[in-house]
Amino acid sequence: MAKADIKPKSICHAKKWSDEVENLYRFQQAGYRDEVEYKQVKQVDTVECWPETGFVKKLQRRDNTFYYYDKQRECEDREVHKVKVYVY
Template identity: 80%
Template sequence: MSVEVAGAMAAPDVKPKSISRAKQWSDEIENLYRFQQAGYRDEIEYKQVKHVDMVDRWPETGFVKKLQRRNNTFYYYDRQRECEDKEVHKVKVYAY
């Protein structure tokens, strides 16, 4: 069961129950890659730490557009795919 958006609001300190590695690229893996590059597990942890309701996304693709790192600097991402095939296996997929 995935607890993407609702889970961040339901419990203030949601922890993942298990972890696996991505096998192939998808839109979901692309966004996880972007969160993990910025220093977060996923969207749930980002919303908990930064206390935001919405993540800035590209309207055309739905990919994450901008993330604030823990040191208050920002990561900016392109509209296109950034997670290359050789990087996919590094992406961690958390289950809640």
Template identity: 75%
Template structure:
């Protein structure tokens, strides 16, 4: 059986880079990072949720609960503007 320390380390990213151009993945990361999480994986682990509300038309995240238990509501269209793309962190596990 793996120790708690080993399990926790498997959640830690091995590397991080910055997004260079907008993609659907960058849009999702932008939304999770606005709400205070690295990515969807960390959000699911911290909030213990299986289902994340998404817009059916675009597949983008619709609503996220922040760490202080307030909510962020997102539009169905792109929110990460070109000038914000370089701020998005892309993690590799």
């Protein structure tokens, strides 16, 4: 395990949609907790985002296939409560 292996201190579920929740939703769909874990696992420094919205554009899953995301919101209100928010 890398020394930069950061573990979250606590976790809660999102209550309402925000830009942060949108990006967490995208990381979790691709099989990661969040951007911190994605960067650790994939050994990358940056995540490709849409310049217009700042939302994640493309993620590589653990099986090396890719998820491509829209520049608009994808996490619907009924999905928001499923998004896990990690606190470090």
